[in-house]
Amino acid sequence: MKVQLPIVKAFVNLGTYLRNYCENDNTQSKAESNIDDAIVNAGQHNGWFTQDNILFALREWAHLLTEENLLQWLNNYDLEKDNDPKTVGIVMAGNIPLVGFHDLLCVLLSGNKVLVKLSSNDKILLPFLAKYLIEQEPSLSEKITFVEGKFEDFDAIIATGSNNTSRYFEYYFSKGPHIIRKNRSSVAILQGTETQEQLKALSADIFQYFGLGCRNVSKLFVPRGYDFEPFFNAVFDSKDIIDHHKYANNYDYNKAVYLMSELKILDNGFLILKEDEGYSSPIAVLFYSYYDSEAELRAQLKEESSMIQCVVSKGNEGEEIPFGNTQKPKLDDYADGVDTMDFLLKL
Known part of the structure; x- marks a missing residue:
């Protein structure tokens, strides 16, 4: 053609x-x-x-x-x-x-x-x-x-x-x-050595479009013993998101469910962090899991790639994306890794 x-x-x-x-x-x-x-x-x-x-x-x-x-x-x-x-x-x-x-x-x-x-x-x-x-x-x-x-x-x-x-x-x-x-969902790998600028960029990956896109980060992988305080400090600039009534309703609802279920959560007033093995978190919630070996984690993510749209990291290995860029795909960043143009040209 x-x-x-x-x-x-x-x-x-x-x-x-x-x-x-x-x-x-x-x-x-x-x-x-x-x-x-x-x-x-x-x-x-x-x-x-x-x-x-x-x-x-x-x-x-x-x-x-x-x-x-x-x-x-x-x-x-x-x-x-x-x-x-x-x-x-x-x-x-x-x-x-x-x-x-x-x-x-x-x-x-x-x-x-x-x-x-x-x-x-x-x-x-x-x-x-x-x-x-x-x-x-x-x-x-x-x-x-x-x-x-x-x-x-x-x-x-x-x-x-x-x-x-x-x-x-x-x-x-x-x-x-x-x-x-x-x-599909997107995940971020944190090493604990990220700068405040990198973590602020990550907040865009989390909050852009209220987290509704498959390219939005809905799950963090953090090293065991990770201190979440720098993360919460970095994302604080996104606090105004709670002023949106639909987002606030989801935040209030999910927080109430977790508290009534006596589940352990981390909360900064506009984002809930919950330890969870899942990838797809509800609106206003970010799942997280601990890892011991970065190599083993990447092997796990490769095995479960059918559930993952983007992987965000500081190291940017392979096809991993730098912080702040998940909602800025290029023309050849195809959804689910399937080359749409190649498919169409072969019809």
């Missing part, structure tokens, strides 16, 4: 538009004020989609959607085969703003058509950006379709959901080419 230069240009124009909006104190001419309406409406529709979180997502996409970034990414693939366009259905998640945008980007730049089934939690932002793309490249009007009912006439599926919904996806979509994503 040859590089879709007009479509690349449409995404570059979108990146420029978002960059101008985000860098100019979120003010635009009257003709461009619709983005303000989209942000407000998205926040009213989903209380977790605060203006700050939406703007963070828009800034990250503005940073990625440059001609240099897009062409450098696409250069890793054989785009010269002239295959017939396929129709790809995308079942999108809605846990954080624009979480399914990367899948849309991949489908369109691979030369295929897309059927989008939006999450009920994120029904405003993506259609707004799709409309802008179509204004830049009218041919996209025949390649982007939003569906509300049953998927029909598709050649492949990309579906993201919970462990429960993934079983239904497997049942309905297993006969054709598919990528089906389940619940």
Whole structure:
């Protein structure tokens, strides 16, 4: 499939538009004020989609959607085969703003058509950006379709959901080419020698999007005897998160459950730390486990990689991510480690 230069240009124009909006104190001419309406409406529709979180997502996409970034990414693939366009259905998640945008980007730049089934939690932002793309490249009007009912006439599926919904996806979509994503969580390995700057950066990995993303750190691994005081001091700047009523409700509820169950917790007034072997912690809770050997811990994480999206560490070994970067993925940081573009080009 040859590089879709007009479509690349449409995404570059979108990146420029978002960059101008985000860098100019979120003010635009009257003709461009619709983005303000989209942000407000998205926040009213989903209380977790605060203006700050939406703007963070828009800034990250503005940073990625440059001609240099897009062409450098696409250069890793054989785009010269002239295959017939396929129709790809995308079942999108809605846990954080624009979480399914990367899948849309991949489908369109691979030369295929897309059927989008939006999450009920994120029904405003993506259609707004799709409309802008179509204004830049009218041919996209025949390649982007939003569906509300049953998927029909598709050649492949990309579906993201919970462990429960993934079983239904497997049942309905297993006969054709598919990528089906389940619940995953992200973890951080602390060595006890981190600087305050590194721990403050980690707080962004924990609290961005209220911790609702699969790339948010929901579990700490700390050396036995670890002193949590430097950690609590470093994350204190994030204390205002408790002012958000939905987050505060979750904090109060989880704290009450743990106290009534007489479970041992650490608490700083806006974040609960609970020793737990699990990976996926509730909102306002961070699980932690002790380790004795870093090498053994990394071997364990490798064995359990199907449950883990990102590993954050100071050492940054292999594919591990530096503190503060989990919600800043690059174009080739594919969810669940599955190369979406490669999948699409082989249809």
